[in-house]
Amino acid sequence: MSDFVYLDNSEICYIYDGSFDGLLTVIHTAVYSRVTPAFISTDKNLQISFNTRYREVKTNPSLAKRVYDAAYKKIGAFGMRRLYYVFLSCDPQKDILIYKYMMLGFKNGEIVNSALSDDTVSSAFQIAATVSRETEKFREFTRFSVMTWGVQYAKIAPNNNILPILMPFFIKRLKIIPFVLHDVTHNLCGVYDTKEWHISSSEGLRPPEKSDREEEVEKLWKVFFDSVAIKERENTKLQKQNMPSRYFKSAWSVR
Numbered sequence: 001m002s003d004f005v006y007l008d009n010s011e012i013c014y015i016y017d018g019s020f021d022g023l024l025t026v027i028h029t030a031v032y033s034r035v036t037p038a039f040i041s042t043d044k045n046l047q048i049s050f051n052t053r054y055r056e057v058k059t060n061p062s063l064a065k066r067v068y069d070a071a072y073k074k075i076g077a078f079g080m081r082r083l084y085y086v087f088l089s090c091d092p093q094k095d096i097l098i099y100k101y102m103m104l105g106f107k108n109g110e111i112v113n114s115a116l117s118d119d120t121v122s123s124a125f126q127i128a129a130t131v132s133r134e135t136e137k138f139r140e141f142t143r144f145s146v147m148t149w150g151v152q153y154a155k156i157a158p159n160n161n162i163l164p165i166l167m168p169f170f171i172k173r174l175k176i177i178p179f180v181l182h183d184v185t186h187n188l189c190g191v192y193d194t195k196e197w198h199i200s201s202s203e204g205l206r207p208p209e210k211s212d213r214e215e216e217v218e219k220l221w222k223v224f225f226d227s228v229a230i231k232e233r234e235n236t237k238l239q240k241q242n243m244p245s246r247y248f249k250s251a252w253s254v255r
């Protein structure tokens with residue numbers, strides 16, 4: 001994509017491929033070209049403006065690593081983890097927020113992580129906390145089913161793109177069991193074959209049927225659940241406070 005300049009006072013918007021390495025490459029480009037971005041976006045989120053100049057930045061893993069290592073030295077593991085959580089969020093301003101946070105970090109060092117009086121730091125803190133809370137909920141409530149292929153399968157519908165955080169967690173739990181974790185919100189699936197794992201598009205994915213034994217187990221669980229429940233003490237409002245209904249899709253035991 002070439003640069004289009006419509007006005008002399010045009011702002012610049014960097015366009016990247018949506019990957020974390022791509023965003024770090026944008027930050028490297030902005031720093032070394034000394035052109036501060038007004039916006040950072042991906043192609044699918046691109047909105048044309050007459051006073052905005054667009055520059056496409058191709059992902060360069062080598063440059064991305066240089067930025068990551070430099071930022072890690074300045075803001076530490078805690079700061080980088082916070083920024084990665086912001087990156088995985090659904091916040092539309094996350095890219096420019098990460099850029100601003102890193103610039104503060106390069107200037108002030110690790111102390112920036114606790115500077116919550118700053119709007120940029122405060123926003124990053126709140127967004128990362130939201131992603132962290134949602135991750136914990138899906139760690140607790142996600143239930144896998146045994147399918148006919150001998151593979152375990154679970155479907156989740158998170159607001160944020162938390163699949164890269166969830167996959168290592170469930171790999172540690174399941175270890176020698178292959179599984180598929182399907183994010184229906186972002187049309188992604190995490191696949192683990194007991195040796196390696198990867199995340200790819202779930203477009204066209206057709207989950208296999210549940211095994212006969214799985215169907216029996218689920219029926220038995222529901223019979224047990226109904227038998228121990230006390231109808232007079234049923235409190236749907238309290239149940240939804242402890243487990244919001246949007247998590248029901250991830251746990252067949254409560255559907």
